Amino acid sequence: MSKKVETLESVVIRFAGDSGDGMQLTGTQFTETTALAGNDVATFPDYPAEIRAPAGTVAGVSGFQIHFSSLEVFTPGDAPDVLVAMNAAALKVNLPDVKKGGTLIVNTAGFDKRNLEKAGLTKSPLEDGSLSAYRVVAVDVTALTMKAVEGTKLGRKYAERSKNFWALGLVYWMFTRPLDHTIEWINAKFAKKSPDVAEANIAALKAGHIFGENAEVFAHSFVVPPAAIPPGRYKNLSGNEGVALGMVAASQLSGLDLFLGTYPITPASDILHHLAALRHFGVTTFQAEDEIAGVTSAIGAAYGGALAATTTSGPGLALKGEGLGLAVILELPLLVVDVQRGGPSTGLPTKTEQADLLQALFGRHGESPIPVLAPATPADCFWVTLEAARIAVKYMTPVLILSDGYLANGVEPFKIPDVADLPKIPVSFRTDPNGFFPYERDENLARPWALPGTPGLEHRIGGLEKHQKTGAISYDGENHEAMVETREAKVQKVAESYAPTEVHGDTSGELLFLGWGSTFGSIRQAVRTLRVQGHEVGHVHLRNLNPLPNDLAAIMKRYKKVIVPELNLGQLAFLLRGKLLADVVSHTKVQGKPFYESELLEAAAPYLEKKNELTAGSRAHGSERADA
Amino acid sequence: MSSLPVLAHTDPSALTRKDFVPSAEVKWCPGCVDYSILNQVQKLLPTLGIPRENFAFISGIGCSSRFPYYMETFGLHSIHGRAPAIATGLKLARPDLDVWVVTGDGDSLAIGGNHFMHALRRNVGLKILLFNNRIYGLTKGQYSPTSEIGKVTKSAPMGSIDYPIDPVSFALGSGATFIARAMGNDGPQLYDVLTRASQHKGTALVEIFTNCVIFNDGAFDQYTENKAEQQLRMVHGEPLRFGKDGSKGIAIDSHGRPTIVAGDAPNVLIHDEQSDALSFLLARLNPPEFPMSFGVFRAVNRPAYEQLAGDQIAYAKSKKKADLQALLGSGETWEVK
Numbered sequence A: 001m002s003k004k005v006e007t008l009e010s011v012v013i014r015f016a017g018d019s020g021d022g023m024q025l026t027g028t029q030f031t032e033t034t035a036l037a038g039n040d041v042a043t044f045p046d047y048p049a050e051i052r053a054p055a056g057t058v059a060g061v062s063g064f065q066i067h068f069s070s071l072e073v074f075t076p077g078d079a080p081d082v083l084v085a086m087n088a089a090a091l092k093v094n095l096p097d098v099k100k101g102g103t104l105i106v107n108t109a110g111f112d113k114r115n116l117e118k119a120g121l122t123k124s125p126l127e128d129g130s131l132s133a134y135r136v137v138a139v140d141v142t143a144l145t146m147k148a149v150e151g152t153k154l155g156r157k158y159a160e161r162s163k164n165f166w167a168l169g170l171v172y173w174m175f176t177r178p179l180d181h182t183i184e185w186i187n188a189k190f191a192k193k194s195p196d197v198a199e200a201n202i203a204a205l206k207a208g209h210i211f212g213e214n215a216e217v218f219a220h221s222f223v224v225p226p227a228a229i230p231p232g233r234y235k236n237l238s239g240n241e242g243v244a245l246g247m248v249a250a251s252q253l254s255g256l257d258l259f260l261g262t263y264p265i266t267p268a269s270d271i272l273h274h275l276a277a278l279r280h281f282g283v284t285t286f287q288a289e290d291e292i293a294g295v296t297s298a299i300g301a302a303y304g305g306a307l308a309a310t311t312t313s314g315p316g317l318a319l320k321g322e323g324l325g326l327a328v329i330l331e332l333p334l335l336v337v338d339v340q341r342g343g344p345s346t347g348l349p350t351k352t353e354q355a356d357l358l359q360a361l362f363g364r365h366g367e368s369p370i371p372v373l374a375p376a377t378p379a380d381c382f383w384v385t386l387e388a389a390r391i392a393v394k395y396m397t398p399v400l401i402l403s404d405g406y407l408a409n410g411v412e413p414f415k416i417p418d419v420a421d422l423p424k425i426p427v428s429f430r431t432d433p434n435g436f437f438p439y440e441r442d443e444n445l446a447r448p449w450a451l452p453g454t455p456g457l458e459h460r461i462g463g464l465e466k467h468q469k470t471g472a473i474s475y476d477g478e479n480h481e482a483m484v485e486t487r488e489a490k491v492q493k494v495a496e497s498y499a500p501t502e503v504h505g506d507t508s509g510e511l512l513f514l515g516w517g518s519t520f521g522s523i524r525q526a527v528r529t530l531r532v533q534g535h536e537v538g539h540v541h542l543r544n545l546n547p548l549p550n551d552l553a554a555i556m557k558r559y560k561k562v563i564v565p566e567l568n569l570g571q572l573a574f575l576l577r578g579k580l581l582a583d584v585v586s587h588t589k590v591q592g593k594p595f596y597e598s599e600l601l602e603a604a605a606p607y608l609e610k611k612n613e614l615t616a617g618s619r620a621h622g623s624e625r626a627d628a
Numbered sequence B: 001m002s003s004l005p006v007l008a009h010t011d012p013s014a015l016t017r018k019d020f021v022p023s024a025e026v027k028w029c030p031g032c033v034d035y036s037i038l039n040q041v042q043k044l045l046p047t048l049g050i051p052r053e054n055f056a057f058i059s060g061i062g063c064s065s066r067f068p069y070y071m072e073t074f075g076l077h078s079i080h081g082r083a084p085a086i087a088t089g090l091k092l093a094r095p096d097l098d099v100w101v102v103t104g105d106g107d108s109l110a111i112g113g114n115h116f117m118h119a120l121r122r123n124v125g126l127k128i129l130l131f132n133n134r135i136y137g138l139t140k141g142q143y144s145p146t147s148e149i150g151k152v153t154k155s156a157p158m159g160s161i162d163y164p165i166d167p168v169s170f171a172l173g174s175g176a177t178f179i180a181r182a183m184g185n186d187g188p189q190l191y192d193v194l195t196r197a198s199q200h201k202g203t204a205l206v207e208i209f210t211n212c213v214i215f216n217d218g219a220f221d222q223y224t225e226n227k228a229e230q231q232l233r234m235v236h237g238e239p240l241r242f243g244k245d246g247s248k249g250i251a252i253d254s255h256g257r258p259t260i261v262a263g264d265a266p267n268v269l270i271h272d273e274q275s276d277a278l279s280f281l282l283a284r285l286n287p288p289e290f291p292m293s294f295g296v297f298r299a300v301n302r303p304a305y306e307q308l309a310g311d312q313i314a315y316a317k318s319k320k321k322a323d324l325q326a327l328l329g330s331g332e333t334w335e336v337k
């Protein structure tokens, strides 16, 4: 007899275990199945910086969080409703985040004396009463998995490795998800190479599912109905893949061959991996000897007429600074992607942060303006990269994209565009030698792209200042000032091409949330909650950080207060105060993690007139969505 | 699918030296050996059968790196030490171009050592002219990575304590496929070596001894003043002889060490540009015990980097169609109605 099914609007689940336990894979499988079921989803993987942190220790804990809902989802969620913990260390690290009253599914085999010791615990939390505020489902997942795979040909050691599939099967049952997608995936991955592994994994998955159906611990299962998502074909896209696809799309739309010069660095390397597999698109990936060669090889390729790009993270951007100065004075198109991580120095290499904004804008010698863009979500990485390429070739300038670890590894549904609808990226090369000067400018103040190999255009360019007309070396002070101003004016001109700034929510009122980059989801969720509570709150999310939109100052003036949440110590706030003389409130966090909605609600509270009771996770209803 | 303009090239057969001389005034110090190198390169290029627009000269920073300004070709005067990396990107994007790198001892062996090493080991199709004057000229006379121990300069008033790098040994260690050395002020010798370099596929390194009249005058005088005794001319397949009328030869003694024997001794080594061991031995011959080696140390064939990169792309294209729509829609997808 089947158990009762309860309907929920949104759920946050976190899978946590040792980094060898396959939690990233488990999370990814759950995400795909959930997306296929029609929910809106957002995910956040959280894995240790050390590849081989000792098993069972706190340092080795790997987690994967999924937020899925029948409403639009903006973030991977604040506090998990359900935590799956495969060992004591995983429970210890993640428990503080779990919602009070939430469900803990724990593998009791991971709480033996050895595991407790490794986690630095003297007593088992399963026995000392410390979990009384939660619903605890304590199961010996390991033993049950062993039992489930008994009939298969796998040895004991490998069979034990199927336990993540057992746990996944149980969670699938809890949320009335079908198993077929994961079974197909297991078969596609293992059936040919190692059919025994496939068999064992499937057996474990099914056993977990049956356990949920039969075990006394669960009174009922849950269902999260499909979300109202715009029609179309979708796939899950990570930010890093989004950047890679954006670059290939830009290459195809411009007719320029893509050249990526780069050096491996966390969390940007996946962009290189994606592109290295796309040679059939004419993509050259050059794994350079260092960050400097990454950017300078790209400059060489741009000089030769390629759509050139370099990718990195904060420390690498610092090394590229000199090369970017050269790209600025050469006025060659170049895409630069900084996937920000916790800094300074090696900092928190696998955690997210937004602290490279001022480096992106000003981290070069001399007056060295570069347009800077920031994607708001993983899927937006695709669109921002296309936009950056358009700016780069139109204005003959390097363009910097500020992604971050959260966007890079986060995944969200991406509506697959129809290529025929994507506008071409027009490119023109100078071929006429008559009256050619390398630094004459068009209406956008862009200089001509004059490629080696073009008869009659032989000319010299370089890092030395040049005469504003002829392009010959010039040490003249007034000419230098004119060139500095022209390069700045050219970058400022990019703002003329922006669409009017989009204001979400109330277009005037008590409070404006002004954000940029990956904080989009948290802010949007908080604004939704506040508006449901009756507050007049708006949200502007800056995609263009340099130059700032021309209409921004006027929009900001329509609110009594402007709050700027950032994962740094207030870099955009500093910029707004300096550039717009705007009296903004800076709200910051630098813990390597995104904002929680609750934190933003708290930060907003002092500036709201009607002080309703603020609760994180207050859910939106039709009216907020309709006028949003 | 590239949208690069398809252009009719100019006829290279009509080119003369004058076509490579721009109107820009050359601003090296009077008497600088850089002039002589410029002259030989301008003489060589019109003989190569390459349209003028297909030459690109990339340089870093230093006196030598002004070179592109004095060539009527495409030129990029870049930043300190980075020319090999920029040139690598250019050559990968545009294998049709004839790309030359002009660098100095500080540019290539101090600040740019890493890029220099990797260009050499990758065997990128670049001609690298290393103007070695054993001093920093542009910054007014500090010791360089090739300056001798004890060199007194403004930055080393008590003498340099930095052991010098030998660019040829460095290049051998990096796996370079073509390595040569010439005296910058010896026109015919330099012309010969440059000709060989210009024909090489892959990275061709030419170290050129370049006297700096201002900050290190006379650094290479010994090789000019007593040419016969001080210069060992390496010719592939010929005995390694020097001295008046080839009266002396290089051999290996019973300990495996180089030694000087009579020119007609039966054990005089025969130069072989493809022998690693011999190239290294010749690179390590140093005055005062031995003469300095000039000519081609090493010339071997290995596929050029841009060739390998291009082959991979061509192969991938032959196996799979570039379909952007299919790429965007690849992986697990679902329909929302």
Ligand code: SF4
Binding pocket: B027, B028, B029, B031, B032, B033, B034, B063, B064, B133, B137, B138, B211, B212, B213, B214, B215
């Ligand atoms: S300083 Fe020396 S190397 Fe530089 S131009 Fe003058 S003579 Fe030549």
